[in-house]
Amino acid sequence: MTIYISLLFGHLILLAFSLNFCRFRLSTQLNKILILLMVIYSYGLAILFVQEWLLLFSLLAIFTATAIYQTIGLLVALPLISFVYFYMNGFELYHFVIFTLSALTVAYLTNQGAAYVRTQNRWKSLLIKNSKQLNVIREISIAMQQTRDLDKVLHIIITSVTAGHGLGFNRALVFLFDKNKDQLSGMMGIGPLNAQEGIDKWRKIAEHKYRLIDLLEIDDEKQIDPQLNQIIKHLTIDLDSDHILKDVLLSGKHRVIYPDKVHDHIHQLLINKFNIDEFLIIPMIYQSTKIGLLILDNPVSKKSITEQEIDNVIPLASLAAVAIQQAQLYQEIEEMTLKDGLTSLYNQRALQNTLQKHFNKQQIEPLAMIMLDIDYFKTYNDTNGHLLGNEVLELLAKAIKDSIRESDLAFRFGGEEFTVLLFNTTNHDVNLIAERIRKSIESTVFPNESSQPGNRLTVTLGYAHTEQISNPSPSRLISAADQALYEGKAAGKNCVNQYRISLQSK
Structure with missing residues (x-):
């Protein structure tokens, strides 16, 4: 009997070493299956050679199946192992109660542990996202403080919301509000006009290992999607009729536009010009002053826009509104210093x-x-x-x-x-x-x-x-x-x- 027990534990040790060797090379699901197979193999050896220890190995098999597969493991392992055990030893109510209570306890503890791990992972993920957002805002704030040029400010904004190290949208468009003409003027955009163009650009960024700060320092206009900017800079949208952009600007509330139907003529215009699908419109407002709109979408990844992403980008839109307002005021002051007060010609x-x-x-x-x-x-x-x-x-x-x-x-x-x-x-x-x-x-x-x-x-x-x-x-x-x-x-x-x-x- 001692020889059988020694062989059994020797098998267990060998299997444990094999499993430990494989666990970093296999997926989580395969590792679970290997553990379960090891327990079944050990249980079979116990049935053949050490039936005196069958109660212990029965409990081990039920514990393992329940711990790995929670409720499903409990529902499968408890009746199966109980049948085998009682077939070998005869039915005993005491042992059945032990099996059932032990399995329920393990299932409860396992479910609680899994819920705790999920909660911790969720908080960890949220912490990482918030940390990333704060880091993005910090880098943007530093970059914006170093320039008063409106084009540079706009470049910083759209880069920060589209960069992989930023907020990760595929494309961003900026429209500024002209109160004198009562219209929105397309100012700048970044992102692809089609999916393949976006993939090629991502590959280039990955090859150069650009960080967000590196992308912010690129100020050559030829590198900022010239085809997209050629379209947007010649685009003006009048506000004399009702449409989705006017609605967002006047209400001051963001809006996600889904591709289920065309809402109005401006929606159709954006589809025709930019092949736009689902997109997010965020108003940029500073102290009740309407600054403009930020339009974001994902033409490459086709990823749906989530509430979490909206919550991440809204503070940036507020920061952008302040920066744009300051840049415009500086531009107006600079313009005044370069203009003749009487004739309005340059001086x-x-x-x-x-x-x-x-x-x-x-x-x-x-x-x-x-x-x-x-x-x-x-x-x-x-x-x-x-x-x-x-x-x-x-x-x-x-x-x-x-x-x-x-x-x-x-x-x-x-x-x-x-x-x-x-x-x-x-x-x-x-x-x-x-x-x-x-x-x-x-x-x-x-x-x-x-x-x-x-x-x-x-x-x-x-x-x-x-x-x-x-x-x-x-x-x-x-x-x-x-x-x-x-x-x-x-x-x-x-x-x-x-x-x-x-x-x-x-």
């Missing part, structure tokens, strides 16, 4: 900044400058007073803006002198635009212009092109245009005069 400081940026590029593109001056303006002021003089400057500024192209920039250089910069244009086109400005001003009706020589108010223009200047620089271009203006004044005024290289020798 001389803006002119110098623009020229410095242009000439600091590695490859300088063609640039032309027109300088114009009001003829006999001192006579006009002396005759009519400075109030009417200011009105003339306002009307003249409007005539200049109406005469130039959208890509051109107009500046008030100082006093009655104005400047226009023309980018990527030929010398011939500069002459046409300058002449158009001159004729526009000549045909404009100014107050009391009959007091001027010739009974009308006129201007003289001089222009220069970088192609005409050796080693062009801001000062050389200004000097050349000013010299052309001076020559035009000397030639009789109310004319357009071109800078000529021969003038350099004079």
